[in-house]
Amino acid sequence: MQKVITVSLNGNAYQLDEDAYALLSQYLEQSGRALQTNPDRPEIIADLEQAIGEKCARYLSPHKTVVTGPELAQVVAEMGPVDGDPGTTTESPSAANGTSAGAQAGSGGAWSSGAATGSGASPGASSGPGGGAAAGGGPSVSRRLYQISDGAVFSGVCKGLSAYFAVDVTLVRAIFVAAFLLTGGAALIAYVVMMFIIPYASTSEERAAAHGMPFNARVLVERAKEKYAQFASSSDWRDSRNQWRNEWRRARAEWRFERRRMRDEWRRHWRFGAGGAPASAAALSPGAKTPAANYATHIITGTVLAILGLIFAIFTIGWVLALLSLLTTGALLGWSLPHGVPFWAALVVLVLLYNAIAWPIKAMRRSIYYSVGPYQGAWVEAWNGIAALAVVFALLWYGYHHQPEVHNLFDHLSQWWNESVSTQLNQLHLGERHAPEGTQTAFKDLPLL
């Protein structure tokens, strides 16, 4: 039994099994990426979807309503990789030869499993000298900088950097620790900035991109085969077999999880309408909604979120200082209250003011989380909360040590705190003595109600 996923291809519904769905969303995403700079991207994608739909229709009849994985693989092979830059004849002859050789060796770009094994530097890349060289050049998959939370010590920045530069993660961490010690903490700021700006590799595909490996169903199988070959040739077979099995299970679970996530997202997408996604994305297949939040979007939203977080933090500090000054001196940061305005009214106005200013900032941040994807919202929010808190503490700490006014304020505050606490405690003691009487009265009053 196979699960069936219904997709809309340029306005017509088609039913695909899970393998076919994975292949199709992969193909459409790669097409979208190839056409990234093309001004007619939505139209071309719609045309491609239309063509795919027509090719799928060939496999359908009243008694066969679902397109299977192998059928869709055939359709996609017929479509061919999308040419991102049509009619460019200005490239140098050698480059043109290289690309054509690569295309011949593995029928094109990221779809070539030859390129996958080639870039993985495995012994299996024996697809001829021409193909091997073209695959080795491997411009088909761009490597991207991501944070990898899998096996990370703190946030995964080092892990992502190590994947990006293809060096050992321990080396990157050592460099970071050394830089931290040498620069007296400046490297930590760099780390924090990267933590916010570099997106997380949250899908298998992004994880593959972090290592500069192409990802699709065929590559996954290819990689599994490679692992199997390693295991078969290994002398320590029992150990590596387990390892291989675990790896395979993990990959499968990941894949399943990702599909489920996509499906859920799609459902949500339907339930809430376009939900902020651009109209062109809504017209695409469900898989195409996820790539809508692509790498550049992640970077931009990460930066904007960090900036908004900072603004929010500074604003919060200002507000807290105003509040403290009101509580301690009865004046707002040296500006005394107008005559006749009671203390409590100023307090209420201050709280209202805070909410009035904080609300739009919060709303902006929230809307950005949701444009990135609801599944990340909670984490982003948690991180931002922690970061805002950290900034507040850092600024307060700096102020305490370097600004005499702040220092005085704190001292004043602690004095005030001690006094008020001792008064409170005294009252509490008094209250305790009176407490039994109070409760009794309360009980006596109850039946009367």
Add this chain to the structure above:
Amino acid sequence: MPIDQKFSPIRKGLLEFLVLKIVGGAMVYVPDILRRLASTEFATQEGTLYPLLSKLRREGLVDYVWQESDSGPPRKYYRLTDSGREHLAQLDEYWVLINKTISELGS
């Protein structure tokens, strides 16, 4: 290196010319174009053709009209614009020139 690989950049460059020629013959639908090319050395795929057609349309050489079809949704039928026709005539002329050069060389 096999002969066909040696010429693959040339084939790639000529595809635009050939597509203009096909579109110039009659109003066509993309599968028609693919079918016409499939049996030739210039066989191509949707993945290449759609971006190429969109580029030609942006350059104002072709445009399309929607036509209802008996089976399925309406289809885009491509045709040459006036400037496309002019451009094709120039390309034709140039191609004759190239042909002449090639056949005269070495003889």
